[in-house]
Amino acid sequence: MPPKAKVTIKDVALKAGCGIATASRVLNNSGPTSAEVRERVNRAALDLGFSFSAIGRALQSSKSMTVGCLVPSLANPVFAEAVQGVQNELVGTNYQLLISSSNYDDKADDDAISTLVSKEVDGLIVTMVAPERSPALKLAHQRGIPASLMFHDPIEGFATSYVDNFEAAREVAQRFSEYGHRRTGFLALRLATSDRSRNRYAGFHAECRARGMPDPVLIELSETDANRPEKLTAILAAHPDLTAIFASNDFLAIAVQKAARLLGWIVPRDLSVVGFDGIEIGKLLDVPLTTIETMPEKMGRQAAKSLLTAMQGGVLEQLPPLPFRFRAGATLAAPRAKSRDDGRVAAQPPSVPLIKTILKQG
Amino acid sequence: MPPKAKVTIKDVALKAGCGIATASRVLNNSGPTSAEVRERVNRAALDLGFSFSAIGRALQSSKSMTVGCLVPSLANPVFAEAVQGVQNELVGTNYQLLISSSNYDDKADDDAISTLVSKEVDGLIVTMVAPERSPALKLAHQRGIPASLMFHDPIEGFATSYVDNFEAAREVAQRFSEYGHRRTGFLALRLATSDRSRNRYAGFHAECRARGMPDPVLIELSETDANRPEKLTAILAAHPDLTAIFASNDFLAIAVQKAARLLGWIVPRDLSVVGFDGIEIGKLLDVPLTTIETMPEKMGRQAAKSLLTAMQGGVLEQLPPLPFRFRAGATLAAPRAKSRDDGRVAAQPPSVPLIKTILKQG
């Protein structure tokens, strides 16, 4: 084990007393070799601790054996799971995963793609703010780098692995309607940078209309407000007529319940809440979360799978969306029959001190 | 915009009517050039849509400008956040992030490191099952590839960014003791593959002893059982004398509360629970989770930061552990004075039908 910094195939050939070409053939099993030289080369490689330089290989074959993956942020468990799905699918192939994240920034998205392209990735798997108007992504496409989208609805020229947000949201509106809800709200974060949220809102809105319900109230929260319930509490208080909230993700669905409790409202008696994503924790809550279950891991897997076939010369074809599933939970129920102000506030007189207590600890 | 597959610096030089060396100097600002040729080269590069081949560069400079990162799984939000932290620190440098995951498998860990090394990463950031006995990691070290650990306690030869699990766990024992708890349990997943959990257990155990409490009951859950509360319910029922549980992560802390509820126990009246990690959702729960807050994002950042200085020729030095913080929450309280069987079961007669209901929906 001489800890030589770099041992190349040249060193192996030298030690084995043969030419580089022969050593290469032995090490790759890529051509005729005599048993004798095979023995010598393998022994030399082992002794020297040789391993191929992926860079040398990449240069000569113009294949980096690397796929680039861009998501807004790994701090969002949904994206993290999807990336893990990609990874799971890539294990066993010889492809490695180069990742980047944009923190939901349009410009950063584009830069990230450029960087990945200049690293000569063999394929791309992306979730970005606006894939349809990313110059870098278009350029990658022109250069013949196959790209597979995740979470996005289909757009011209790319295959995508996604869940039908519009349809899923329609189902939520339908459930609300069946329980007799009429005045609803849609709660989301960063609507401007999330086509997913926009699609959910669109579907929810469309189905509410179709059922003759009033248009849902659109509640958009800033990043920072999401962790501090006060703002949400104020918003709820300002809309006492809402009986049901559709939250664009499960975290928000849990946050809005916290806000409701601060007002002394009880879920689902005084307010129904439905989330989106289907995180596991939702099942374990005291009042299990009603939500739409999706499969981020599968999404990543599917994106990786199609990309792999595309990289092997196959054609990138659009598969149908991944299924979603309505998880009943217990945060959705019929709205109270009685008028709001009588019912809710009266039922929980000590709401004000409660707020104080919790504000203090936050 | 001729969508030529590959435009190299040779093409640029040709079009600009100069030598390759000159073109390189212009494009890199790395030597004397006349204003005139500079103009021509830049224009040619722009016209042709030239961008450097990172592979060509890597080969010649023997720097891949890539750091490899290995974590057990991105499906665990703690690791995902840490990786995002690494990423955040790397943005702005010219380093890209190559990731891999082992799914908590010892062998896979080693293979992953080998692969990353053969990709010639310039540095490594790793969390693995057992870094101290990974041949591949040792080899990387011998080859002079700097490596920075995450989540691990310090080991010979590597810098690590971590939280003092032992100390944090001692604090939990101390809090339990102060509230008057004596019989406690430690709940964990995959103890064999997580030195973090083992260290927490060790610290918890040590402090319980130091305070004259009985040794904590060690409860280890299989992966699959963690999502299905029945098993946990059975375990709790088998240990009716426990008054407090320290869970090795917040997810388990929430799961054990679910199990307790299935038995009709009320948290924290009948059972105190303390978690670990400090996930945001914990704050939003009806009964806010008592837990140890840690900073995974910072951990990733710190690991990346030290690695960066090491890669720039600096020395990899061990920093003190990152701080943790006890978050009070509301799932920790004094144990009930009365005997168990009187208190708990009698207080919640309808516990059996409740179990049935919930089992059905799971």
Next chain:
DNA sequence: AACAAATATGGAAACGTTTCCATTCAGGTG
């Protein structure tokens, strides 16, 4: 025994960079 066919081998080019070195040319100094 002679020759074709198959097998084994190594030299060299190519992949896209950067950088060392040598060359050319202009301008300044004695």
Next chain:
DNA sequence: CACCTGAATGGAAACGTTTCCATATTTGTT
């Protein structure tokens, strides 16, 4: 006017592979 300095430039080597091609050796067939 000869000389030196410094700037500008391009050729070529090197980084580690794979692969084409040509050569050398063995095997098999008449």
